[in-house]
Amino acid sequence: MPSPFEPDALRATVEVLAAIDRPSASPGEAQAAEWIAEHLAALGCRVQVDEELAYTGYARSLAGQTAVGAAGALLARSPLPNRRRLGGVIALAAAAGIVEEVSNGPQVFRKLTMRRRATQNVIGETGDPAADRTLIVLAHHDAASTGRIFDQRAQRALAGRFPRAVERTDTSLPLWWPVVAGPALGAAGAVSGHRGLARTGAVLALASLAAFVDIERSPTVPGANDNLTAVATLVAVATALRASPVRGLRVLLVSCGAEESLQGGIRAFARRHFSDLDPATTRVLNIDTVGSPRLVMLEGEGPFVMEDYADPRWRDRVAAVAERCAIPLRRGLRARVSTDSVIPSRAGYPTATLMSLDETKAISNYHLMSDTAANVDYTTVADAARLVDAVARDLAEG
Structure with a gap:
């Protein structure tokens, strides 16, 4: 046998x-x-x-949360204090929601929005x-x-350029951090009044949104x-x-x-x-x-x-x-x-x-x-x- x-x-x-x-x-x-x-x-x-x-899946829920985060970050750019504070609260809530969902928390957002x-x-x-x-x-x-985000050419190019550093690294790349960085920077911009931070947060959040939409639409x-x-x-x-x-x-x-x-x-x-x-x-x-x-x-x-x-x-x-x-x-x-x-x-x-x-x-x-x-x-x-x-x-x- x-x-x-x-x-x-x-x-x-x-x-x-x-x-x-x-x-x-x-x-x-x-x-x-x-x-x-x-x-x-x-x-x-x-x-x-x-x-x-x-x-x-996860892409639809996280697309929704990054969209909320992008909206909050855009509001955080407002010169009006009340709008800026509202944007900060929205962005911070989105960042917290992404962290708890991806970290296998209660996954509140998807419970409210998905069947x-x-x-x-x-x-x-x-x-x-x-x-x-x-x-x-x-x-x-x-x-x-x-999805396009899973293309491995950049990682392979990095490994080819720095093979010893890659061999010494025993923790994988923090792929989820940029997703949270968008709404988090939006919230930071609202608190500090720094419109550049809020603008950067909005750009990152919109990029994450595009990535999740692409994943949701992909085979x-x-x-x-x-x-x-x-x-x-x-x-x-x-x-x-x-x-x-x-x-x-x-x-x-x-x-x-x-x-x-x-x-x-x-x-x-x-x-x-x-x-x-x-x-x-x-x-x-x-x-x-x-x-x-x-x-x-x-x-x-x-x-x-x-x-x-x-x-x-x-x-x-x-x-x-x-x-x-x-x-x-x-x-x-x-x-x-x-x-x-x-x-x-x-x-x-x-x-x-x-x-x-x-x-x-x-x-x-x-x-x-x-x-x-x-x-x-x-x-x-x-x-x-x-x-x-x-x-x-x-x-x-x-």
Whole structure:
């Protein structure tokens, strides 16, 4: 029987699902969820599909907030004190709203302005159902919209010009900061009476608005690396655990929907299941975009405030298993984007995230139409899948 970690086996999963148009909370996402559920069930998993509600994306909501921020910044340029103060209040409210939404706060603005649609979380239970300890392996099966802002040429040019600086940098670029800078500068201009600050804030806010409108109007990427490589990992691990079962560990293979709408699926999973999962006996291993050439483990994430994941001892253990299995794994990196890991980590679950990067420390084909099955590095995907399987077996031993 061929190994489930062979590149051809991993590629087969990615190719089938990449052909489905899978925006968050869409019929295509539901079709992918159905395929995943059927395949996990065929591999002996006890499968549950949770029908949940989630938003269809992030661009529309953030376009609205940047438009509000731009309006506030423009008002803040007024020579009339009352208008200037009103503009400052509006701009400051927009800045605060953007920060809380992107940082996985209550997401008040989208609740007031957007409707939710059906999404599906697929849960495949394998391993020992009577075990006291649980390993949750996370993936997501929706795909993102592209947009001009995701063009990687500038980052690659920077890496080519300053390769040593890029290699030494272990925190990704703060892509969300300029989005908040627009309304924030508008508010600062209102307080200081500096019309130039307010004007700069308005320009930045309008540029962000244009970027979000472009994303909202752009097609959905195939999402092979982000994040069908993780779904392929779930299928491979289910296959391996069926062929060689473990005792003493329950394994939940969870593929969430609506991750690309800022963690819609995992939020619903948390509401439904966290009360039954003890943080003292549960570990979370999130797999996200593992199809670039270099496998890495994140220590934390945060678009604005960096949050290291709960319990570094868990990440130490994952790294120790990788070393024992001779799987190359780069540590020490932190991301200025959000992943599904932030939700279980904030709830106190020991959390680790496996990702991958290319030689410029970019995620290969991130949110680009070139994120196809043909452009995935399946050697890295195989390493990630082997590592997840090895970690599960290590946990089962005690």
